[in-house]
Amino acid sequence: MDDSQREYQRMIRRHNCENKELQALIHSMKNSVPKSEKSRRKQLLLDVARLEAKLEQKHSQELEKFRDSNPEMSILETVTEDLAKMDLENKPPHLTRTQRRRERRAALEREHRERITGVELEHLAAFRRNEEEKLAVILGVKNLEMKDIRPDGHCMYRAIQDQLVYSVTVESLRNRTADYMQKHVDDFMPFFSDPETGDVYGRDDFLSYCNDIMCNASWGGQLELRALSHVLQTPIEVIQADSPVVVIGEEYTAKPLVLVYMRYTCNLGEHYNSVKPLEARAAPRLF
Template sequence: MDELQARHRKEQRDLQARITQKKKNATKKNRKGVNDECDKLQQELHEKQKLEIAQLDGAPVSSAADNLENLDLKDDENESTENIPTAPPTSTPPATNNDDAPASRGKKPNRQKARLARREAERVAQAEVAAEEAAKQTDHRGNEKEVMDAEFKRIGLKEIEINPDGHCLYSAVACQLDDLGLDLKPDPNRIVLQPTTLSRIDTVASAKHDGYRAVRAVTADFIKEHQDDFVPFMEEPLDEYTKKIRLTAEWGGQLELQAIARAYGVDINVLQGDGRIEKIESADDNADTKRQIWLAYYRHTYGLGEHYNALVQKAT
């Protein structure tokens, strides 16, 4: 019986090692199937050992099951412990000198430790899956910045950082107009400004500091004065739309770029994160007087979302 129990302990250790390895290699997709397979292997070994014990001593099946529960998974003194996947065993109580005392029965397997080991294997497998998925994701921010830097170098542009506060488009335009020596008040032949807009322009302290206030007001006036060109592309009433442009930090987009280009008589080149250059023309046919400004448009690099920076030609 001792020899059979020793063999059964080894079989259980070997199976536990196989199960641990299987669960470590499991993924989200096949984890349930792996768990079911491991449960089946444990049940089959249990039934096999129960039958072998019953055949050896002729005991009923229930007694054989009791003997299996009492098997100690720890190695005997001459057995190797290298493949045991559970935590290190507790120290063995010292032997008694009482020769008449019955042989102590082995401790039952520590099921709590087995559960902890199983959970740890599952945690490791989940972490590996998460790391694999993260590695497959595209680095949009890094790719965008790399493309932009390459285009700046190719075209000969220097980037001027604009505060990402919702006013970035208008601030970048104000910065560019100032660099070109243009007034924030556009040519009156292009647009007749409202008194409130004129007042707003007059109170701008610095084009680079709060010039966005003037550009916002001019943009709103131009859209309102040429509403037939813009209203078909709006999803809200004209008055509400222009009020947001003038008085809030609502982001600017394609319609606002069109209005700015026409109001100030400048062509606007918008460098995209994929290297494309979008051109918004001022509708001024006189090539000799055409002026242009450059903007960098980001979709991923800045935490708040879409963003515009100003671009100026590098000094030669």
């Protein structure tokens, strides 16, 4: 691993630590405002959104600066550019040595969701409506509309499957993704770290990750999308409400597959949908 890759990994670890510290601060802020004070809780959500946006902008700028100063790292450059524009990472596949910790975290998250007040749910639902409205406009310009995909842990693969003109199973897509990643370990290892702590995983952990892709209903993310673009030799466009369209696999000339990445759907969580041609609607009668 050269100095540029080490510098990149150190930056990603720092970003993860800063994100963790911000979430701890947000948790403290929420605990300081009684749930009964609805106006303060509403302002709190706005303050939290501003803090998260500010940190996300800072990280994006640092990633962009790193890319500009390391033009020779072609693979790293394209992945960094994608990461700077959007956060495609859903929940990562479980790694064997962290299974217990992840299960504890999942239990805590379930407990937190159960404590969410009606006011908070109302605001989160508003975020979801706002996201859907923005996406409808973006897709409408492209003469497309959303096509719902079942939220079962396979949504990214099912959205890809829906876009293909030939028949392929989700199992096949998962197996081909994992196989490509296993055969190109060195291309993916610089970006393979614990999303919570930033700790760099080893080769055995990466192979275990690939095995989870094949064997479990693990959510797909940035690494898997990049692998799929190579497997299918097709660009993949990912549309978001508040970010430019990101194209993965721009080196290929086939017609892009189009996915929609949503932050606030699927029980107010992250999700991928497919798209379809916008249905022609009859003009309203004037009499």
